[in-house]
Amino acid sequence: YLAFARKFPGHYMAMFESGIAPGQTPELQAAASRAEAAMQRATEALLRTLPEGRRPPAAMVAAHVWAMSHGVVELHARATPGARAPYSSEDLLESGIGIYLRGLGLIAPDR
Numbered sequence: 001y002l003a004f005a006r007k008f009p010g011h012y013m014a015m016f017e018s019g020i021a022p023g024q025t026p027e028l029q030a031a032a033s034r035a036e037a038a039m040q041r042a043t044e045a046l047l048r049t050l051p052e053g054r055r056p057p058a059a060m061v062a063a064h065v066w067a068m069s070h071g072v073v074e075l076h077a078r079a080t081p082g083a084r085a086p087y088s089s090e091d092l093l094e095s096g097i098g099i100y101l102r103g104l105g106l107i108a109p110d111r
Contacts, residue, residue, distance in 0.1 A: 001069040002089050012073070039066065046106060056104065068096050 005012040022032035043062040047055045076089040087095075101107045 002073060002093060005073040016070075036062075050105060054105065061104070064100060065097060068100070069093060072096070 020028065022028045039062045040058055043058040043065070047058055047061065072089050072093045076085050076092060085092075098107065102109055
């Protein structure tokens with residue numbers, strides 16, 4: 001997500017700042033549906049490692065990870081060139097998702 005936003009800033013901006021809703025054309029809806037399905041499949045696979053009674057809804061977990069990724073891009077990766085932040089975008093996103101996944105019990109605590 002971070003790499004895409006950096007490599008294709010115009011595409012990223014068009015996706016989120018054009019004012020065009022994904023459902024406005026069949027082609028955009030199909031592309032959005034493919035992206036959402038890929039994230040959903042990956043999240044479902046990850047959550048299968050938890051006991052069935054402890055699994056949060058996959059759509060909610062996917063939305064949390066997307067929101068965190070999008071937030072880091074907006075706050076850091078698209079920052080003004082030369083701007084300084086205390087942590088790199090990659091470190092910030094990796095640690096945030098790590099904390100989230102540890103809280104769900106999907107990865108073991110750091111030792």
